[in-house]
Amino acid sequence: MKNISIIGSTGSIGRQSLDIIRKKIEHFRVLSISANSNADLLYNQALEFNPKYAVIMDEGKYKELKNRLLHSNTEVLCGIEGLEFIASLKEADIIINSVVGMIGLRPTISAIRANKTIALANKESLVVGGEIIKKELNNSKASIIPVDSEHNAIFQCLMGEDKDKIKRLILTASGGPFRGRKKEELKDVTPEMALKHPRWNMGRKISIDSATLMNKALEIIEAHYLFNVSYDSIDVVIHPQSIIHSMVEYIDGSIIAQLSNTDMRHPIQFALDYPYRNESHIGYLDLFQVGNLTFEKPDYETFECLRLGLDAAKTGGSMPAVLNAANEVAVNLFLNNKIKFLQIAEIIRKAMENHKVIYDLSIDNILEIERNVKEYINSLIN
């Protein structure tokens, strides 16, 4: 029986994690759950899974949730300290970090310091704090099992292999809802259009990141830190079918790929069962239904976010944190119809140009960078 803490249990990955747990309830116990503001769903999850702790970020909803769960076995906590607490519980075997955004950094660090196994979906914590996370991991017995589909695929393609023999990592990208379009055609696209991902049903922020291809930029940085591979050895290939979730090319010319249905419950199950493989509860890939698998080069001209991400990655230091913070603010503005689609990249570019890079990063100065970037963008658009 494994005890699981889920940070972000009310989101897309959080709900799919609970779905896997529901199907394998004799193997897993839900120890803690959390939400930002969706108190109703958190309440229902608490009733169904009877966790020891439920954390709500939104202070305004804390008292009411506490009252609603008064006669249950679930203690209600609030705020980032609550997330750090459930990320480091002594009795937790696996921490699923499925929160969205760089708010995930502090819980990831807490889990590492408590020597936990972390099923990591929250890519933003690695993007902003990759160097710190690497150092913390070196001083702990914690491990990260990637849940992000590409990184989970690469993790599987590396199993049993000699890492010194890697030639390159090949990250696959669907191309998003605007694949094949030129910049001119993206001027007036709406949030509704951008949210319609052709293959995956995901949360709102990552769906917009897929539409701008920022998602792939974040994933390049994520892969760099997870697998300790230089940026020159990480390539992106557009693969519209999203059946091959990523590949590793070795020095002898062999490419090893991981394929499965376009369903995040595959990598989630893998991470929860690791190091074992168990029967799938969600079905198997029917190769005869898949059709052709195709590959294209990314269009760096149209999808400027991908190029900005590469620039930030190669600059290093605090620049990926600026890229990420600016992206979080810009995506939010776009989703609220405050800016146009193409302004997302424009705002990120300006925030990067405005930033003086620092190389000795701490959690505090990452959080300060986030505040400064927010202020700068507010001054830009007001």
Ligand SMILES: NC(=O)C1=CN([C@@H]2O[C@H](COP(=O)(O)OP(=O)(O)OC[C@H]3O[C@@H](n4cnc5c(N)ncnc54)[C@H](OP(=O)(O)O)[C@@H]3O)[C@@H](O)[C@H]2O)C=CC1
């Ligand atoms: N969805 C997917 O298929 C994939 C997602 N990922 C990554 O996984 C992570 C989660 O994505 P996804 O599940 O789509 O996101 P969702 O938006 O669906 O869910 C996010 C979760 O985080 C909570 N949350 C949001 N903001 C805060 C905050 N400020 N403080 C505390 N909790 C917060 C939400 O609570 P509430 O419900 O109350 O808002 C919710 O539980 C992201 O980093 C994403 O890039 C990676 C690969 C695939």
Ligand SMILES: CC(=O)[C@@H](O)[C@H](O)COP(=O)(O)O
């Ligand atoms: C499911 C998953 O891992 C997402 O990150 C997905 O890859 C997004 O699709 P894109 O390839 O369009 O970014």
Ligand SMILES: [Mn+2]
């Ligand atoms: Mn992904």
